[in-house]
Amino acid sequence: MPFIKNARRVLQQNIREYGMYIALFVIMAIFTITTDGIFISSRNISNLLNQTGYIAVLAVGMTLVIVIRHIDLSVGFLAGFLGAVAAIAMVFWHWPVYVAIPFVLALGVLAGLITAFLVAQMNIPAFVATLAGWLIYRGAILLVTESTGTIIIPDAAFNAIGNGFIPDIPDIGILPGVHKLTLILGLSGIILFIINEINDRRKKQAYNFEVLPLDIFILKLVLVSALVGGITWVLAGYQGLSWTAVVVLIVVLVYDFITSKTVLGRHIYAVGGNPEAAELSGISVKRITYVVFGSMGMLSALSGILFASRLQSATTTAGTLFELDAIAAAFVGGVSAAGGVGKVMGSLIGALVMLSLTSGMNLMGIGIAPQYLVRGAVLAAAVIFDVATRSRGK
Amino acid sequence: MSIPILEMRNITKEFPGVKALDNVSFQVAEGEIHCLVGENGAGKSTLMKVLSGVYPHGGYTGEILFGGHVQKFAGIRDSEKAGIAIIYQELALVPEMTVYENIFLGHEIRNGFMVDWNETIKRAGEMLKKVRLEVNPAAKVKDLGVGKQQLVEIAKALSRDVKLLILDEPTAALNEDDSENLLNLLRDLKNHGVTCIMISHKLKEVIEIAETVTVLRDGQTICTLDAPKGEVSQNVLIKHMVGREIDNIYPHREHRQPGEVVLAVANWSAYNPALGRNVLSDVNFIVRKGEIVGLAGLMGSGRTELALSIFGNPDGYRIKGEISVKGKKRRFTHPQKAIGAGVAYVTEDRKSDGLILIQDVKQNITLANLRAISKRGVVNNNAEVKVANDYKTSLNIKTPSVEQKVGNLSGGNQQKVSLGKWLFVKPDVLILDEPTRGIDVGAKYEIYMIMTRLVEQGMCIIMISSELPEVLGMSDRVYIVSSGKIAGELPIEEATQEKIMHLATN
Numbered sequence: 001m002p003f004i005k006n007a008r009r010v011l012q013q014n015i016r017e018y019g020m021y022i023a024l025f026v027i028m029a030i031f032t033i034t035t036d037g038i039f040i041s042s043r044n045i046s047n048l049l050n051q052t053g054y055i056a057v058l059a060v061g062m063t064l065v066i067v068i069r070h071i072d073l074s075v076g077f078l079a080g081f082l083g084a085v086a087a088i089a090m091v092f093w094h095w096p097v098y099v100a101i102p103f104v105l106a107l108g109v110l111a112g113l114i115t116a117f118l119v120a121q122m123n124i125p126a127f128v129a130t131l132a133g134w135l136i137y138r139g140a141i142l143l144v145t146e147s148t149g150t151i152i153i154p155d156a157a158f159n160a161i162g163n164g165f166i167p168d169i170p171d172i173g174i175l176p177g178v179h180k181l182t183l184i185l186g187l188s189g190i191i192l193f194i195i196n197e198i199n200d201r202r203k204k205q206a207y208n209f210e211v212l213p214l215d216i217f218i219l220k221l222v223l224v225s226a227l228v229g230g231i232t233w234v235l236a237g238y239q240g241l242s243w244t245a246v247v248v249l250i251v252v253l254v255y256d257f258i259t260s261k262t263v264l265g266r267h268i269y270a271v272g273g274n275p276e277a278a279e280l281s282g283i284s285v286k287r288i289t290y291v292v293f294g295s296m297g298m299l300s301a302l303s304g305i306l307f308a309s310r311l312q313s314a315t316t317t318a319g320t321l322f323e324l325d326a327i328a329a330a331f332v333g334g335v336s337a338a339g340g341v342g343k344v345m346g347s348l349i350g351a352l353v354m355l356s357l358t359s360g361m362n363l364m365g366i367g368i369a370p371q372y373l374v375r376g377a378v379l380a381a382a383v384i385f386d387v388a389t390r391s392r393g394k
Numbered sequence: 395m396s397i398p399i400l401e402m403r404n405i406t407k408e409f410p411g412v413k414a415l416d417n418v419s420f421q422v423a424e425g426e427i428h429c430l431v432g433e434n435g436a437g438k439s440t441l442m443k444v445l446s447g448v449y450p451h452g453g454y455t456g457e458i459l460f461g462g463h464v465q466k467f468a469g470i471r472d473s474e475k476a477g478i479a480i481i482y483q484e485l486a487l488v489p490e491m492t493v494y495e496n497i498f499l500g501h502e503i504r505n506g507f508m509v510d511w512n513e514t515i516k517r518a519g520e521m522l523k524k525v526r527l528e529v530n531p532a533a534k535v536k537d538l539g540v541g542k543q544q545l546v547e548i549a550k551a552l553s554r555d556v557k558l559l560i561l562d563e564p565t566a567a568l569n570e571d572d573s574e575n576l577l578n579l580l581r582d583l584k585n586h587g588v589t590c591i592m593i594s595h596k597l598k599e600v601i602e603i604a605e606t607v608t609v610l611r612d613g614q615t616i617c618t619l620d621a622p623k624g625e626v627s628q629n630v631l632i633k634h635m636v637g638r639e640i641d642n643i644y645p646h647r648e649h650r651q652p653g654e655v656v657l658a659v660a661n662w663s664a665y666n667p668a669l670g671r672n673v674l675s676d677v678n679f680i681v682r683k684g685e686i687v688g689l690a691g692l693m694g695s696g697r698t699e700l701a702l703s704i705f706g707n708p709d710g711y712r713i714k715g716e717i718s719v720k721g722k723k724r725r726f727t728h729p730q731k732a733i734g735a736g737v738a739y740v741t742e743d744r745k746s747d748g749l750i751l752i753q754d755v756k757q758n759i760t761l762a763n764l765r766a767i768s769k770r771g772v773v774n775n776n777a778e779v780k781v782a783n784d785y786k787t788s789l790n791i792k793t794p795s796v797e798q799k800v801g802n803l804s805g806g807n808q809q810k811v812s813l814g815k816w817l818f819v820k821p822d823v824l825i826l827d828e829p830t831r832g833i834d835v836g837a838k839y840e841i842y843m844i845m846t847r848l849v850e851q852g853m854c855i856i857m858i859s860s861e862l863p864e865v866l867g868m869s870d871r872v873y874i875v876s877s878g879k880i881a882g883e884l885p886i887e888e889a890t891q892e893k894i895m896h897l898a899t900n
Contacts, residue, residue: 207776210795262771263764269753270761276747279708280739281762281815282730340752 006213016389020333020349020382027353031360039360042238045231050162052355053244054079054306058326059333059347060255061299064292066330067272069339070119070126072293073323074133075300078111080319081141083304087151087314088144090158097158105301111137112297113290120289134323142316151314162310165239166246179240186232190225197221244306248348251299255344268292273340328375329354332382336390353378398459399424399589400445400558405456407444414440415454416613422558422606427580427590429600432610433635433862438593441610442560446480447473461557479551480560483567485543487550489536494518496535497550521549525579541572548579552588559583560591565599566694577603595692597628597899609634628899629892636862636891643839644867645846649886652870653683655721656854657704657737657823662715664703664878673699673711674878681823681854686845688869689858691898696878697858698742701825705739706732720822733762738821742828742858744805744812751801755793756782758800758811763819785814790840806837813844824848825856830864842868862891874898 011018031039038044058075065072082104089100111133118129145151153159168181175183197217204211212220235241259265270278271288279285303322308314333350335342354375361371400422407415415437422428430438443449445458447467458465460476467473470480487496497518502509518531527545535543544564551559561580565573573596580590580603594600600607607626609616616634619625657680664674674696681687689697703711706729717724719735726732732739741748749758759782760767767777782796789810793803800811809829816824826845830838845855845868859865865872872889874882874897882897 203776207780209776209779261773261775263768263773264771266757266761266764266773270750270757273750273752274747277741277750278761280705280729280741280747282706282728282733283761284728284730340750 002213003215006216007219010212010216016334016386017343017346019385019389020346020353023382024349024353024356027356027360031356031363035360035363038363040234042234042236044359044363045234046238046242048352048355048359049235049248050242050244050310051359052351053162053248054303054310055322055325055329055355056248056348056351057251057299057306058303058322059329059351060251060344061296062323062326062330063333063335063342063344063347064255064259064268065126065296066327066335066337067268067339067342068288068292069272069275070289070292071130071327072115072126072133072296073130074111074115074137075130075296075303075326076319076322076324077134077137077141078108078297078300078319079304079307079322080315080317081137081144081304082108082111082301083308083318084141084144084151084314086158086305087153087308090153090155091151097155100158101305104305105298108297108299108301108304109294110297111300112293112295115297116290116293119293120286137319141318145314145316149316153308153312153314158305159309159312161243161247162306162308163312164243166241166243168240177237179236179238182232182236182240185241186228186236189232190228193224193228194221244310247302247306251302252344252348259344264291269340325354326351328379331386332379334382334386336386341390350382353382397424398422399461401457401459402441402445403457403459405441405444405454405458407440407449407454414613415444418456418610418613418615420608420615421618422589422591425584425587425589426605427584427592427603429604429607430591430593430610431595431597431600431607431631431635432616433860436610436635437613438610439562440613442480442562442591442593445473446470446478446560474554477555477557478560479554479556479558481544481547481551481562481564483563485540485547487535487543487546490534492532492534493522493529493538493546494531496546497521497531497553499550501554517553518549521553522546524552525549526575526582539572540567541569541575544568544572544576545579548583552583556588558589558591560593562593563595564592565594565596573599595899597631600631601626601628607631611635611637628896632892632895636895643842644864645839645842647686647846647868647870649870650684652685653852655680656683656719657681657856658716658718659704660716660718662700662703662713662717664699664707664711664713666699666709666711672878674703677715677875677878677880679873679880679883681856683854684849684852685870686849686855686857686868688865688872689856689875690862690865690872690894691860691875691881693860695875695898697875698827699878700875701739701827701856701858704732705729705737705825733819733821736820736822737825738762738816738819738823739825740812740816740827740829742831744808748812749800749808749815752799754797754799755786755791755803755811756796759785759796759814759818762815766818781818782814785818789814789817789844804833804837806833806840809833809837809841810844813841817848821853823854823856825858827858828860829857830859830861862894865889865894866891876900 062072085107086100086104089095089103090097115129115133118124119126166181168179201211201217259268267283267288270281270283271285275285304319307318329351330342330347332353333346335347357375357378358371361374398421402418402420405415405418418437418441420441432438444454447469450468451466465476488499494515498514503513503517504510515531522529522531525545525548527542529538529542535546564576568576577599584590604626605621607619609631659677659679662674662677663672666673677700691697702709703713704717706726707713708729719737724735745751756778760778764773767774767781779796785791786793786796791810792807800808829841849855857868866889870886872884872886872894873880874894876898881900884893
C-alpha cells in the first residue's frame, strides 16, 4: 500500500511538528468523552478560545525571545500594569478607546526596548534584567491601583474586545440560529488555504522541487479543511467568532508570516542558531534583540488589554503568573531552550493544550492540586518528547 | 641516555577520515627537558592527549610505559594519579576563585568533612614559593596576568606530586620577561627531579632549553635529536619539521601580472582591551585583482585578528589605520558594512562561528545576502532553493538535498557550504581563514580548484594558512605575520618553507 507507506514516511519525518497537533487532538478527545461532550460544546470551545487569548499573544512573543536565546519574566506584570494604564487613561483621563489602546501598545514597545537595552547594550543576562522588570512592574501596578483598588471600565467598545463577538449578516432565512458571517469567514479561510497550497505546489513543481506525494497532499488539505471547518461550525453554533479570537488570529498570522517568510524572520532564527555566525554574516545581533524585545513589549500590552477587557476592569493582581504560562506554552509548542528552533504556530497550539487541560479538568470537577500536577507532567512530557525526537538526527 | 621515565610505543590514533598519529614512538628520560616540535597538525597535541588520558585507552593502538609499568589510562584522573600533569595553552583555572582555591581544586585538603582552609593557604604559599611567584594566595586568579596564571597552573601541578609535567605552548601568550622566567623555572624544576615535556613553536626557546628534541610531522616521528651532542639547531629543526616534498596536490596556476590594487591596508593597529595590549601593530599590505595573497604565520601570530579587524571589527578592538577598497577609503563598523563594500570573510572555525549547524544548506548559503532573493523584505523561497542548488552543483557539495541540515554534512562539504555562502555575496575580496583545515585531501583539491577559478574570474583572495605547503602551492605572494606585525613579504618565486619559518619564528 503506497498510501500508507507514504503517510508513515511523512509522519515520521515531521513527527516533531505534528506531534503537538496530535497531542491537542488526543487531549480534546479524552475530555469530550469524560465530560459527555460538554467539552466540545460550542459554548465551552468559545470560552476556551477567549481564555487562551491573553496567554497566546504572550506565547507568540515569548517564542521569538526564546528563539534568540533569551527569556522574559517581566511580561506578566507588564501586561497587568499596562492594562491598568489603559483603564486609567479611559476612566480618569477620559481618553477615547482608540487613543488609549495605541498609547498603551506604544508604552509596551518602549518597555520592551528598555529590556533590550539592558540585555543587548549592557550585557545583563535577560533572566536577571527581566526579573528586575518583574519586580518593577509589579510595584508599578500596585502603585497605580493603590488608591482606587479595582478600576471598573465602563467603555463598551473596549470591553467587547474580551467579551464580544463579531456581528452577523442580516437573517436571510437559511440556517436559523447559526452565525453566518463566522461560517462565511471559515469557508473563505478554507478556500484561500486550498488555493494557496495548490499554487505553492504548482510553483514548486515548475522548479522541479520535491513536493508531498499527491495522495498525502490531498489528505493534508482534507484534514486541515475539516479541522478549520469543524471549529467554525462549533463556533457558529454559539455566538460566532469572538473579537479575542480575531485578535489572536491576526497576531498569529502576522507573526507566522514574519518568521517564516521575511528576511527579518530569517535573521531572528540565524541569531538564535548561532549568534557569532550571524554577526559575521552581517546581521546586527543587537538590532535583532531590540526588535524581538520590542515586539514582546507590544504583545504584553496587547495581553494586558485583552485581560482587562475580559474582566471589564483593571485589578491589582492582573498578570500574575502569565509569564510562566506563556513560557510553558512556548516549550510545549516545541520551542528549544538552546535557541534557534521554534514556531509561532507551535506556541499557539502549546497555549491551547495547556488551557484545554485547565478547562477540561475544571469541567470534570478535578481539584486545583491535581490540575497543577497534570499540567506539570504534560509540560515535562512535551519537552522530553521534543528532546528525544530532536536527538534522532533530522 | 638514562632510564626512560616514559616510553610510548607504536601509538596510532585515528579520527574519522584522518590518521592523526601513525605508529609514533616517543621516549623521555627521567629528569630531562624534552621538547616536542612540529608544524600545526603534526600530531603533537594528539600525542599528549593520548598520554594524559584525554583519549582513553582503547581509543588508540600501542603501548604506554610510565615509570616502568604499562599504563592504561581511562581518563585524566588516572594519569594524574600516576604523576602526569598537563598544562594547556588555554589555562584551566577558575578565574573567580582565589589562587589557593585553584591550586587545591579537585584535591582539597580535608579536615573530616570540611576543607581545612588554614592548611590549604599554608601549603599554597609553599607551592608558590617553589614556582617563585610572589602573589597573595588570597588574590583572585582573574586579577593576575597570564604569565602569573601560568605559574599558578604549575603550582597546581606540583601540589599533586607531579613526576612528569607537560606544557603545551606555554610561552605562546607570554611576553619575553615572563617567558624567560618560565624557562628558568623549568630548569629549576628539573634540578628538583621533575621531568618536563614542552611543546613549542618558538624554536629559539627550544634550542635554549631542550636536552632532547623530538620532531613530529604528519603524525609520524621524524627524528629525536640530542642537544648536548650538538644536533639541535634552528636550521636542522626547520628542515625536519617541513621536510616533506610538495607533490602535485595543488592545481597548476599561472602567476599572471596582477591587476590594480583592490584592498589596501595602511598603518593598521588594533588594541584588544580584553588583553590590554596591541594584537596588531602597524600592519601594511595590499591585495591586487586576480591575486591570491598568502598570510603565513604561526597560530596566535595575529592573522585572524587582522582579518577580523578589517571585516567590520566584531570583537571591538580599538583601531588605528586606514583601509581602502578599490581606491575608496572605508571605515567598517560592522561586518554588514564590510560585506556591502565587497569584502567577505570565511571563518577559521566553520562550526563555532561560520555556519548555523541546525539550519539547512539553503538557509546557510543565502544568509549573508538574503536581500538578493527577497522583495520588500519577503524571502522568495523558490528562488532560494534555486540559488542553493546552483552552488550545490558548481561547488560540488555532496548532500542529498539543499534541505539537509548542515550539521549532518562532512567537514569538506560544510566548508563548501561556507564558501558558497560567501560567494553568493559576490565579493571583490575573499578572505579565507584556514580554508582547508580538518578536511580530507580530495576536498582540499576541490577547494583549491575553486580558488583558482575565482581569481581567474578577477576576484582577489587573501588566504590565511598554517600549512606552509598550501601557502607555497596556492599563493602569488606571501606576507608573513609574526607577533601582530608583518615580518616580511615574499614573492612566490623567492618563498621557501625555510624562509617563511625563519620569519615566522623570529
